Amino acid sequence: MEILTEAGINIVERVPLIVGRNPNNEHYLDTKAAKMGHLLGK
Structure with missing residues (x-):
């Protein structure tokens, strides 16, 4: 998510x-x- 923020998103x-x-x-x-930080409902 840091990359998105750095890109102005x-x-x-x-x-x-x-x-x-x-x-x-x-x-x-x-x-x-x-591994990828996905938010999944259980």
Whole structure:
């Protein structure tokens, strides 16, 4: 997000992406949240 701010883009809010979690995508979604800072609803 720092890059966006440095480029003059003002971030005023972050909202979670509400997705259906299931055994097939749970590890993938946890990895996205941990490594890339995604906000995901649980």
